[in-house]
Amino acid sequence: MRRLALAAALAILGTVPWWIGGTYYINIASQILFYAIFALGVNVLAGYAGLVSLGHAGLFGIAAYAGARIMNDGHGQLVVAAGALGVTLLVSAAFAVLALRGTGLGFVMITVALGQIVWGVAYRWISITNGDNGIAIRGRPSPLGLSLTTPASFYWATFVVFLLAVGSMAVFVASPFGASVRGTRDQPLRMNALGYHVWMIRFLAFLFSGFWSGVAGLLYLYYNQFVSPQAVALTASAEALLMVIAGGTATLLGPIAGAALVVVVKNVASAYIERWNFVLGAIFVVIVVFMPEGLVPGTVRRWRRALAALRPRPTAAG
């Protein structure tokens, strides 16, 4: 049953450009996929490690900026990708060392501050980041000689990376490392007493999270062929967190559903109303107050309850 559902989902997602009708929708689907990768990355910390980061757009943006700079210096695609991800990992490590001085609220505050530093640099350090004007790149890469210029080909390339991200998450969740990350979230003191190095586990989780945020940032750069301080603003970090929360933290499917929801609402809402930020804020408030567990776990719970109500009750018969 599970395998069937998985195969069906793969078949549906893999053939999107053929049935969705129109490049506009293919592009939205691509956006959903790379934002889903970003949300999966944020979820490693916010969901499994219990560390809520409001600075992840900084990591996302650093990958995009680094990629753009390296590409405009005339380097090949492999160097661009490796360089951008390398820089992102280094910055993630630095962020992790600083942010892990605190947990809970302290962690949130420090990540906000770190994210704002990145924003400040992107906005003000004009000689490096070109300030508010942003950096444009020449075009999308062509891995293995395949051109990614058409929306459909870019979608499939993103889809492959997306599958890798989901696969790595599935492995991570099932692995002993994933279990120890959840352990540091639920019982840090006991984990420590059991001989686990809590700080190191959180540090590695941060790097893992930063890595996929960087991958998403790089895809964002390839997709838009442009990056500006908007990509690293606090709003962007908040959107990523909204995707995770909306879908359901510490689930594999949640962030993906959340990314789809946010990207679709954002595109639909901005087509009809100007006030996207208001809608975003309102969604935040409504979800937190009325559906704190997130949409996916909430729906699953209701679905199970509905199924249970349909079945005949064995308790009465004994």
Added chain:
Amino acid sequence: MNLWVVLAVNSITLGGLLFLLSAGFSLIFGLMKIPNLTHGSFFMLGAYLATSLIAHGFDFWTAAILGGLLVAALGGIVERLILRRLVGAELAQVLVTLGLSFMIADVCLLVWTGDPIRIATPAALRGATSVMGLGFPTYRLAISLIAVVFAVLLWMLLDRTRLGAMIRAGVDDPAMARVVGIRVSRLFTIVFCLGAWLAGFAGVIGGPILSVYPGLDQEMLPLALVVVILGGSGSLVGSLVGSFVVGFLYNFGQAMFPELAYVVLFLPMLVVLVVRPQGLFGRQAV
């Protein structure tokens, strides 16, 4: 006038404004453990409300106090209706206050449009005052004075009154404070409203210097965060020292390394985090 003196005066002025902003933030954070990310929005909203009040014929100081009160009323509603339901859920509080800040920013953009609005300096405080042979802008001196007055008032409130003793008890040990019969939940509302009022008031009196524009909220919030991280949450002295440190760093940083002003601002925060994570004057880890 000497550039350094100008910078120093500007730094003290900004420090004063930041103190008004971050004292409330710090108290709310220290007492209620709520990272109130709408605090920058309160600052901006107060300033915007005052521009409308002034346009309707109120004078500057009435507008400042009334603007602050309107913001405080909004803060009270938010605290009673929303934050009250989320006690202990930090993540939820972060998200709700962030969501509210987006909503407030968007409403401000809708009502007051995107153009910067400058609040006129009150007539009595225009021009320069000469102190020790140097001319200082009178209004900036006045802001510094107001900050000092509020610092003293807040200190007296916290240190010399029964309410202050209850607030301190709530910061140190909320559970024990409840046991001895202090109504901590009412304290929460009082402190939240007080913090919101201070932020709104600071926004108005900052108006003649900073003017009001979309994005002011997101600019002030990180400054308040840095102040609290530097000074330690729930500590008035910490807020005061932190505010002036940030005021100086921001102004001198912008003058000397304009491209890196933000980095200069956050570096000492990082140093403090590494050396003393509870903040310079904080008593416990954040």
